Amino acid sequence: MGGACKYWLHQALSCFCASLERIGSHLVFLKASGEGNEVGSSLQTLKVLAKETGAQTLMANALYEPWLKERDDVVFSSLQKEGFECKMFHSYCLRNPFSVSTEGVGLRGIGSVSHFMSCCRQNPGAAVGVPLDPPVSLPSPAHWPQGVPLNALGLALMPRRKDGTIIDWAANIRKSWDISEDGAHARLEAFLHDGVYRYEKESGRADAPNTSCLSPYLHVGQLSPRWLLWDAKGARCRPPKFQRKLAWRDLAYWQLTLFPDLPWESLRPPYKALRWSIDRSHLKAWQKGKTGYPLVDAAMRQLWLTGWMNNYMRHVVASFLIAYLHLPWQEGYRWFQDTLVDADVAIDAMMWQNGGMCGLDHWNFVMHPVDAAMTCDPYGSYVREWCPELADLPDELIHKPWKCPASMLRRTGVVLGQTYPERIVTDLEERRSKSLQDVALVRKQFPQYVDKRSGCDLVPLPRRLVSEALGLSHWDGVVLTEEKQFLLPVITRMEFKHQLEDPDADAASNPYNAVLKGYVSRKRDETIAFLNERDFTASVMYEGTQRQERLEKDYRRMEGLHPSPSPRRRVRRTPTAKDKFSIVPSGAFTSMR
Secondary structure: OOHHHHHHHHHHHHHHHHHHHHOOOOOOOOOOOOOOOHHHHHHHHHHHHHHHHOOOEEEEEOOOOHHHHHHHHHHHHHHHHOOOEEEEEOOOOOOOHHHOOOOOOOOOOOOOHHHHHHHHHHOOOOOOOOOOOOOOOOOOOOOOOOOOOHHHHOOOOOOEOOOOOEOOOOHHHHHHOOOOHHHHHHHHHHHHHHHHHHHHHHOOOOOOOOOOOOHHHHHHOOOOHHHHHHHHHHOOOOOHHHHHHHHHHHHHHHHHHHOOOOOOOOOOHHHHHOOOOOOHHHHHHHHHOOOOOHHHHHHHHHHHHHOOOOHHHHHHHHHHHHHHOOOOHHHHHHHHHHHOOOOOHHHHHHHHHHHOOOOOOOOOOEEOOOOOHHHHOOOOHHHHHHOHHHOOOOOOOOOOHHHOOHHHHHHHOOOEOOOEOOOOOOOHHHHHHHHHHHHHHHHHHOHHHEOOOOOOEEEEOOHHHHHHHOOOOOOOOOEEOOOOOEEEEOOOOHHHHHHHHOOOOOOOOOOOOOEEOOOOOHHHHHHHHHHHHHOHHHHHHHHHHHHHHHHHHHHHHHOOOOOOOOOOOOOOOOOOOOOOOOOOOOOOOHHHO
16 A cells, blocks of 8 residues: 555544444554564454453455455354354455456456456346444443554654755645545535536546546545445436446456456566666656656646546556556556555556556547547646646647647747756657567567467456356357466457567557557547538538548458558547548638538
């Protein structure tokens, strides 16, 4: 657990103490300090507590990190042998990850949230149930057991300067959040009354409060996923995208139970050999929000100050670290774990593995560090908030200050390299091409981990899934090697498959280029929509262009050529400069008014 998450936990426990005392109860903190390893220390501490209180029953909420589950299993087993009744409750996820089965669904598509949801529908398990209201009172013992103060747990440690003054690094976190259970429910109510109606289409906007901001409360248990799901249904707000976020959360823990090394080891064996950069100056610039790319810098500064950024921005900064700086995904994972107030081992590990090209799923996109702003910050408001030194630049240039005329920079007080950093990398296309070539190279070096029929990567199947698969009627393409190792084909990005066929192709010429550059242009779309309403001629021209594009696509398909990939998501790639229909010159429609 990193610093930001520990600080949140300290504040949450303090609020929980106050809540319990209002209903006549109390919270006792114990610090395991016995001899030997962590398991022995925890067990000994609990035995002393049981003897002091006369307790005969131990109740706990299940933890799913493999190393913590192993500890808890040993503790429970030892206490049960000594006559204690032990009860374990599953409340952190909607589904106990050890109860999820692929029976009736198969293994094809594993790693995707759609496959996971199909597994849950096919094998529903125990019902989620109705959440309970908190109690209005609790019985108290005659004598409370001796505990330690909350501060003794060392969760909110603040460094001291040489002169003895404290460095309050968490001040901005306190200003940004109400770290209490009441704060959690207030956030939920506000979201269900407002943001949820824009979530489906606009949750990617960094410049507007369209997301729930509930992840820190879910992480420490101030809000349960069951309560969140119940309230969302009660408000009759059921956007599929929002509910799928809870499924993603459960999926992450299912993956962690299947692959205990998820936070450290690449799941796809060939990708362990990728030639990552070792440039520490690039890593530090990324961490501190000084890359010279305003969108990336704004997100990293928001993370440093508040401990949070929305999901879309996490994709942006992860893509920049991996695809453009060529730094290993583990560096991003470790930084997120230390700075996020919702730092969740399973979710962070799964998403960084997918972004690092080596998880069970491949992100079939790479966020462009400049043009992604057309989706998430089209008017520059987000950058102005977190990079105030650029606030006076115009909307169309605030995301690329290096293209500003010198006179404009002087007028707005921006000095690149002084008041705002120069770009740490400049040729983004070249670096993307190198990334593709590196992937093609490791896939060639390890052909035993590439399925010859589909071109998909092969991942060693964990023992639990092997035992499940033995009972299935079909194996979904599972390969059995000479070493009796079961290899499973997993989702693989199309541009990687094409790169294997044409190793010399650069990123720009790859027909499956995964770089997302936001919407083609939010302003262009808004301009076209406005003109279509105002001018019949413009509407006819636009429909003609659309018809011509469809005809050309059909013609290419009939000729047996590779059709242009049609992305399933709503975001569209920015076409290349050759596409004359991509750009709307200023004043282009003046004659039609």
